[in-house]
Every structure is written in structure tokens, then in C-alpha cells.
Amino acid sequence: MASTTQSARDYVENARVHLVRELKNLSVIVENLYQQKVFSDEEVSKIQTERDDFEKTRKILDSVTKKGEAACYKFLRIIDMTRKRTVERASVLPEKQSAASTENRKFDLHHWISCYPFKEDTQMDSKKRKLSRPKKMKTYIPKDRPGTSPSDLLKTDENILLVGKPGIGKTALSHELLRLWAERDNEELDYMFYFDMRETSHITRAMSLEDLLFSVFSEPDEGREEVLQDIKRNSDNVTIIFDGITDLSSSVVKKLVEKDLLPDAKVIVTCRPDNEEDFGDFLRVEVKGFSEQTIKTYLSAMLGDTQKKVLSNLELLTLCHVPMYALMVAACFSSETPEDSSQPCSITEIYINIVRFCLKMNSNKTKNKDLNSFIENKSEEILSLAEVAFHATEGKTVNLTKLPHKDSCVLCFLKSLDSQGAPTETITTYAFLHYTMQEFFAAIWLLKNPDKIKEVFQQCLTTEKKHMKHLIPFMCRLLTDKSPSLMKCLIPAQELINTSNWFFKEMINRFFPYLLWCFYCICCCYSNDL
Numbered sequence: 001m002a003s004t005t006q007s008a009r010d011y012v013e014n015a016r017v018h019l020v021r022e023l024k025n026l027s028v029i030v031e032n033l034y035q036q037k038v039f040s041d042e043e044v045s046k047i048q049t050e051r052d053d054f055e056k057t058r059k060i061l062d063s064v065t066k067k068g069e070a071a072c073y074k075f076l077r078i079i080d081m082t083r084k085r086t087v088e089r090a091s092v093l094p095e096k097q098s099a100a101s102t103e104n105r106k107f108d109l110h111h112w113i114s115c116y117p118f119k120e121d122t123q124m125d126s127k128k129r130k131l132s133r134p135k136k137m138k139t140y141i142p143k144d145r146p147g148t149s150p151s152d153l154l155k156t157d158e159n160i161l162l163v164g165k166p167g168i169g170k171t172a173l174s175h176e177l178l179r180l181w182a183e184r185d186n187e188e189l190d191y192m193f194y195f196d197m198r199e200t201s202h203i204t205r206a207m208s209l210e211d212l213l214f215s216v217f218s219e220p221d222e223g224r225e226e227v228l229q230d231i232k233r234n235s236d237n238v239t240i241i242f243d244g245i246t247d248l249s250s251s252v253v254k255k256l257v258e259k260d261l262l263p264d265a266k267v268i269v270t271c272r273p274d275n276e277e278d279f280g281d282f283l284r285v286e287v288k289g290f291s292e293q294t295i296k297t298y299l300s301a302m303l304g305d306t307q308k309k310v311l312s313n314l315e316l317l318t319l320c321h322v323p324m325y326a327l328m329v330a331a332c333f334s335s336e337t338p339e340d341s342s343q344p345c346s347i348t349e350i351y352i353n354i355v356r357f358c359l360k361m362n363s364n365k366t367k368n369k370d371l372n373s374f375i376e377n378k379s380e381e382i383l384s385l386a387e388v389a390f391h392a393t394e395g396k397t398v399n400l401t402k403l404p405h406k407d408s409c410v411l412c413f414l415k416s417l418d419s420q421g422a423p424t425e426t427i428t429t430y431a432f433l434h435y436t437m438q439e440f441f442a443a444i445w446l447l448k449n450p451d452k453i454k455e456v457f458q459q460c461l462t463t464e465k466k467h468m469k470h471l472i473p474f475m476c477r478l479l480t481d482k483s484p485s486l487m488k489c490l491i492p493a494q495e496l497i498n499t500s501n502w503f504f505k506e507m508i509n510r511f512f513p514y515l516l517w518c519f520y521c522i523c524c525c526y527s528n529d530l
């Protein structure tokens with residue numbers, strides 16, 4: 001069992017017998033140890049000459065333990081990050097026969113690695129606990145340190161995992177990579193493909209590399225086979241971005257990620273923190289959002305003097321490290337009237353404000369009272385949009401194929417997406433201005449249809465539908481008493497009270513065994529939303 005004083009070296013040595021039997025995908029571990037300069041070229045070559053995986057693992061373990069504590073620590077970190085690919089799940093193994101027990105005991109390497117008290121985590125937790133609230137809040141704003149630049153990311157040959165919370169700028173960064181790639185001076189022919197995993201629903205159906213590459217982009221007018229062969233033969237000239245991955249259910253995408261197709265292509269994946277497990281051997285780059293200085297520069301450009309109101313509100317200031325929220329806050333404050341006295345302090349409140357802001361722009365109703373009656377009158381249209389949002393979110397897509405209402409108050413939340421059908425046909429579908437806005441509307445629909453909520457709680461615990469958990473923080477906040485008039489204009493107050501009477505109890509009951517997961521979800525993604 002782990003203890004906070006146990007050294008990494010002891011920890012590795014104590015589990016040696018299990019590690020030898022159960023570590024898999026050793027090349028992933030060795031490559032990471034090499035990248036982190038624990039192993040030299042020569043050591044890697046020696047390991048590769050060992051006759052089988054058991055011998056290779058023994059050699060890896062001998063080398064890291066001989067190198068000492070720091071090497072063992074890095075080794076444990078690598079196993080932790082890559083566990084889905086490198087560590088077998090629980091199996092029944094004969095433990096060392098002890099005087100106390102001669103029974104076979106289960107040794108679960110997944111559990112074992114999760115017990116190791118990594119310093120970064122414990123130091124971070126205890127440091128944060130000791131800080132005052134304002135200082136604690138500010139720890140969410142990233143420091144203004146030079147990090148990896150987009151051009152560095154473009155230059156490296158490694159596969160890259162861009163990970164970060166909703167709205168932090170992963171898509172914006174991948175678009176920047178595309179721009180840099182398109183604008184650079186390069187005489188050699190190379191290829192870069194970008195797939196928005198939520199927008200291009202055909203990806204899950206794509207059966208072959210050819211389907212994937214050529215059914216989204218207009219295929220080459222001629223020589224399609226020649227281009228495909230060139231891509232296959234010279235895969236080191238290919239970069240593929242998969243933006244917003246939630247799983248590897250598409251077999252073509254899986255093969256590309258795992259290098260069974262185009263082995264030398266560079267793959268860049270963006271995902272939210274809860275989906276990063278599949279990409280343990282990628283170079284992980286965290287997208288951290290705006291630093292305090294960038295927030296100030298951004299707000300000053302967007303709001304001029306009004307920025308002071310945001311800067312003096314600690315909750316808002318910290319939320320603005322997420323560019324998506326900074327944008328919405330700026331939009332709301334730019335149209336603030338003397339009537340709008342209460343400022344948003346949580347993520348959901350920012351979404352409520354932006355929805356009201358869009359409707360205000362759309363209806364020209366400047367007085368809150370008038371705006372509320374406008375929302376009440378349009379509740380059917382708004383709730384039908386919320387229904388479409390829910391079904392699209394459940395289906396992991398942003399494509400809203402069937403819009404029951406094309407009312408302007410519905411369309412003001414949407415952008416149109418044009419895609420090619422037949423050669424002379426353009427198909428227009430719609431998507432929310434941002435995926436997180438879709439999730440917000442989906443949460444509203446659930447509150448209108450509370451009998452579906454328990455099913456969604458259940459979905460959150462499954463691998464296939466775990467992305468539905470992003471609706472829960474929105475629902476929690478929309479249900480609280482403080483919830484401003486938006487909800488009351490859409491759903492009768494008594495219905496909301498009836499739902500909240502069982503909602504929170506049910507949520508705690510459901511997720512109690514998964515408390516850590518809940519804690520992680522709320523802290524990482526919605527840390528300022530409570």
C-alpha cells in the first residue's frame with residue numbers, strides 16, 4: 001500500500017513481480033523514458049535486443065532502479081499517464097506466500113499506480129489549501145511564462161495531444177497551426193488535414209483512409225489515386241488534426257492514432273481532460289488560456305474603461321482566463337444597462353447572461369421586463385432549440401440537422417455550416433456558435449424534461465456517454481434559487497422546485513462511489529462554478 005513517505009524506487013521494487021508480468025506496449029514506456037532523457041540511445045537499443053517482453057521489462061526495471069529515485073519517479077509518472085495502453089487490468093496472481101495468507105490475491109496495476117502519491121498533485125493540493133480565497137482563485141489563472149509556441153508545435157515530429165478545459169482555446173490553437181502551415185514557405189509538397197470531430201459526423205462511418213481523407217475535403221480533381229498513394233508512401237509528409245476527440249470509436253481514426261495506418265504521419269489530437277487516456281504516448285501539451293496580463297489586454301481592447309468592472313470582480317476576473325468566458329463577459333458588459341445591476345459570478349451565470357444578451361440584441365427589448373415577456377412569448381421556439389441541442393449532444397455532434405423553428409430568435413444562437421452534397425449541391429446545416437452553448441441549451445431541455453435526468457446520470461457513468469456529465473454543473477446552477485429570470489420565463493417556477501426537490505439528493509446518491517471523479521470534473525472544468 002502506498003504511503004506518502006514511500007520512495008518511488010521502493011514503490012517500483014515492491015511491485016516488480018507484477019510489473020514484469022503485466023506491463024505491455026513496452027515501446028511506449030521506453031520511448032517516453034528516452035524523451036525524458038532517462039534512457040540514452042544506447043540503452044534503448046540494448047533493451048530492444050532482449051529476447052522477449054519479460055526480459056525487456058526486467059531490463060527497464062533494472063535500469064530505472066539503478067538510476068535512482070528521480071528515474072523511478074519519471075517511470076511511475078509515465079505508467080500513470082499511459083496506463084490505458086501499458087498496464088493490464090486486474091488479474092488474479094499468486095502473491096508472495098506470506099505467513100498470514102497463502103491465498104491468491106488480486107493485484108490491480110491500475111489501482112496500484114493510482115495509489116502512488118505524485119508530488120505535483122499533493123504539493124499542489126496542500127499549497128492551494130493554505131492560500132487565502134483571493135489567492136486561491138488566482139491560482140486558476142495561468143502564469144505569464146513562455147510556453148510552447150504554435151510554431152514549435154508545428155516543427156516537432158512528435159504526435160501531439162492538446163488538452164484543456166472547455167472553451168480554453170484548443171480549436172483556436174489548431175486553427176492557428178493550420179494558418180501557420182498554410183502561410184509558411186515550403187517548397188516540398190506536404191499535406192495537412194483538419195477534422196472537427198463533432199462537425200464531421202461522417203468520420204464515424206468512414207471505412208477507409210480514402211473515405212476519411214476525401215469525403216470531407218473536395219477530392220483532387222484528377223489523380224486521386226496518385227495522391228492517395230503519395231500520402232501512403234510518404235506518410236512523414238502528412239499531418240492530421242483531430243479536433244475535439246471523445247473516443248476512438250471510428251476504426252480509421254483509431255488506426256491512424258495507433259500508427260497502423262500512415263505510420264510516419266504526425267497526428268495532433270485535441271480533447272478535454274476527461275478524454276486524454278487513449279493518447280498516453282503523445283506529447284501532451286496543456287492549453288492553459290489567458291494569463292492575467294492577457295486578460296487585461298483583451299478586456300481593455302474589448303471594453304475600454306468598462307474593463308475595471310470586470311477586473312474588480314474576482315470571480316469574473318479568474319473566469320476570464322478561459323477565452324470563451326472572456327469573450328462572453330466582454331459581450332455582456334459592452335451592452336450593460338443601469339438595470340443590469342447584478343454581475344455574473346459563475347460560468348452558468350455567464351451563459352445565462354449571454355443568452356439574454358443575444359435575445360436582447362435580437363428583439364431590441366432594452367428593459368428587463370420587456371425582455372422577460374419576449375422570452376416567455378418565445379419559450380416554445382427556445383425550448384425546441386434546446387431539444388435539438390440535447391439530441392445533438394447525446395449523439396456527440398454539433399450538426400443540428402432538423403431545426404423545428406427557423407425563427408430569428410433561434411437563429412441568433414447558431415451559425416450555418418455548408419457542406420458539399422452532390423457536385424452541384426450544397427447542404428446547409430446549423431451549429432451553435434460554440435459547443436459549450438449547445439451543452440448549456442441541452443441542460444435547459446433536461447430541466448424541462450426531468451424524467452430524462454436519471455437516464456443522463458446513468459449515461460455519465462458509461463464510457464460511451466460520459467461526455468453527458470458536462471451538462472450536470474449547468475443543471476445544478478440553473479436549479480438553484482438564485483437562478484435569474486431566464487429559467488422562470490421558460491419553465492414554470494413550481495416545475496423547477498419539484499425537480500430540485502429530488503435532483504441534488506439523487507445526484508449525490510448516484511455519484512457517491514464516483515466522488516473522486518465528480519470532484520475532478522467539478523474542480524477541473526467548472527472550478528469557479530459553485
Ligand SMILES: Nc1ncnc2c1ncn2[C@@H]1O[C@H](COP(=O)(O)OP(=O)(O)OP(=O)(O)O)[C@@H](O)[C@H]1O
Nearest residue numbers: 165166167168169170171172173323324327435436
Ligand atoms: N487566443 C485566443 N484569443 C482570443 N480569443 C480566443 C482565443 N482562444 C480562444 N478564443 C475564443 O474562445 C472561444 C472558444 O475557444 P475554442 O473553441 O478554441 O475552445 P475549445 O478549447 O476548443 O473548447 P471545447 O473543448 O468546448 O471544444 C473561441 O471561439 C474564441 O472566440
